[in-house]
Amino acid sequence: MNPATALATVLVDELARCGMTDVVLAPGSRSAPLALALDAADRAGRLRLHVRIDERSAAFLGLGLAKRSGRPVALVCTSGTAAANFLPAVVEAHESGVPLLVLTADRPPELRGTGANQTIDQVKLYGTAVRWSSEVGVPEDRPGMVAYWRSLVSRAWGIALAPAPGPVHLNVAFREPLVPDGDENWCEPLDGDATGAWTKVRAATPGSVLHVPPTRRGLLVVGDGAVNVKRYVAAASMAGWPVLSEPSGNARYGDHALSAHHFLLGVPEFVERHRPEVVVTLGKPGLSRPLLALLRRAEEHIVLAPDLTRWPDPVRSATQVAQEVEIPVVSGDGAWLRSWQTADLAAADAVDAVLDSVAEVTEPGLARDLAAGLPGGALLFSAASMPIRDLDQVMRPRRGIRVLANRGASGIDGLVSTAVGAALAHGGRSYALLGDLAFLHDQNGLLLGPHERRPDLAIVVVNNQGGGIFSLLPQAALADPFERVFGTPHSVDFAAVAEAHRLPYRRLETAGDLSKALTGEGLRIVEARTDRERNAALHADLRTAAHAAVRETLTTG
Known part of the structure; x- marks a missing residue:
């Protein structure tokens, strides 16, 4: 499958999964991948496609649909002045709080600024008249693209709705070929989550709270800039969950807080035995690659975000985003927490032993x-x-x-x-x-x-x-x-x-x-x-000692 077809297929599928019912298309050549994917979705009964030859009229048609239904409506057009003709309706949607998803097809970067036909600067074309704007980037046949595309659509959908509805702009660059080539192969499955949208965004309604499914196998991850930390640390402690906090998350305190999770999560055997059923994140995590890898594999990843127009999801694994989350207390023997604590203590002690063996400043x-x-x-x-x-x-x-x-x-x-x-x-x-x-x-x-x-x-x-x-x-x-x-x-x-x-x-x-x-x-x-080379060797020694200590707990535990 060529990249343009793959991207368009995934974008349209994710729009439908998010709840999109109506799309307005103004035809053109560069937008052909989207047009074909939308037509297929319309024939399958997944959404209603409306086609208009005038972009200005098409945009106001979408505005009327969205204004009456209260649901986001997508506008799709080709590159160049076609996209500029959406502006009056986008401005009206911005001022009147109407949710629109504007998808403008574009030329790839190598054709921009060269005098190539039907090519203008479409990046942030609508300025402050949109709630959010993103350059999608030229699709590539490599792993990770599907998660990027789907999470991007989910984010756009969520921002268009909450907390103040309005227009959102996705600029989608396509390289030729623009039509299907008959090859259905792609480097990873194009399918989305069978339960619906890639990331479900909880609308910012007063008193709305996301209730986490009862489970003992949960984790609370706290990154930089987290708010309401004490409340959620207390809730995680009551639920018997370990707390994995970055230093500037300011949640590394109490019996449930770990200090060596970076090393624990670097041991594949430990990760395999300690797969959480749900992970709740506060703030912006990003210091530890092993921790990010855990988030990437999380079965259920709930992001707590006070601002639903911006939420941290660096590996695009969030399944739900909410302003408030309730972590239930679940009775149990505490084996889940103790297993984490035992491995964490062993790793931390091993790290301390290595550090204490060096008299010089490290x-x-x-x-x-x-x-x-x-x-x-x-x-x-x-x-x-x-x-x-x-x-x-x-x-x-x-x-x-x-x-x-x-x-x-x-x-x-x-x-x-x-x-x-x-x-x-x-x-x-x-x-x-x-x-x-x-x-x-x-x-x-x-x-x-x-x-x-x-x-x-x-x-x-x-x-x-x-x-x-x-x-x-x-x-x-x-x-x-x-x-x-x-x-x-x-x-x-x-x-x-x-x-x-x-x-x-x-x-x-x-x-x-x-x-x-x-x-x-x-x-x-x-x-x-300090010495840079000796510092690199010391970090390697810390990793070796900590991993060995964790593996020992798996053998004796």
Whole structure:
């Protein structure tokens, strides 16, 4: 099957699964894959197809259908000015709150800006007149496309309906051939979920609550920026579920919280024996690839999202999205929770043993000891690259601290300034754990005028002479260009930087000197020097030891 036909088949099928009953088509050549898929769906009685030769009239026909029915109606057209003629109806739908799904066919990127026939810039063509706009991208015959296409349609459907109905735009690029070629083969099944839409979005009605099916084999996953954390941690604890929280999810506390789930989920035998029946996620998960792999395989993945126009689903596995979720209490012997806890304790102990065997300062050891040793009520701001990942892998559950990170876009920008601002708002003991490049990228954050408030903030800088995270990625195998284009070593004297800003400075010489190095008040700098190659080897040792400990629990348990 050619990619254009596959994409159009899946898009139309998912629209029908979401509940689409009416589609309006203005014919054209580039939209042929969609037109053929819609005609087939109409003949099968899955939806009603309305065809109009004038795009402006077609769009207002769709507006009338949607306005009266209260259900999203799809508009489909070819590329070029055809799409522009939808604009008046899109504007009206935006202003009057009418749900429309606008699907504009487009030329592939290689034809744009070349003078190719019937090609204009259609990306975000309708500007602020749509609730959401997405460039679908040219379809490719590779695994993962079906989940992407179906989840994209489900998201568009959900946004068009809630919380404020309105138009949504999907720009769909097709390469030729545009008609079926007679070959039905594709690299993965094109089928959707037999129960309906790929992702069911719970409309934002007052008091609407999604009730999770009763089960002991559940997991609560808490990512960055989660809200109502205490409520859902308490509910998960009552239900006997393990809690897998990223550091900035601020749910890594209590008896049900795990600290080594990154390592547990890296053991295939453990994953096979511990398949959850339901996973509920809060916030934005994304630090651990094994955790994301678990979400990808989840039988039922419920995303709790306060804003139904945006929900985090990085692996496109969400089956339901809701603003409120009720986790039921289920009686049982607690074997599910104990099995997770036993493996987690074994892995965490193995990790600690490896870290404690090294007297020198190490990056994961520093992260572990810093999180464990902070006073109650303290704030810890972490850089979004290696420091937060180290915390995720080695931080033991504890109460009394708040962890923050700029994980929205996970950039290197402005981290010193963000830490200073967070510390000023916190008003108490504050600490930051940053890499050397992140610190150097925002040295201006240390510039405080004589009349400005000073934060009580200790900035701990991990100086590994460059981009440490790349030493843990496949790029590290590229010996010749690695240092120049990934490692980016520097020769900055951090003591001199502190002196230039008239700030206290200490060098952390050994792992056991951390508490002493952190003493003091006001804005101050603590430097911890590490070696990138030894750090990569240490992470490998941690993984080996933790995996072996987990496998031992599976053998003896």
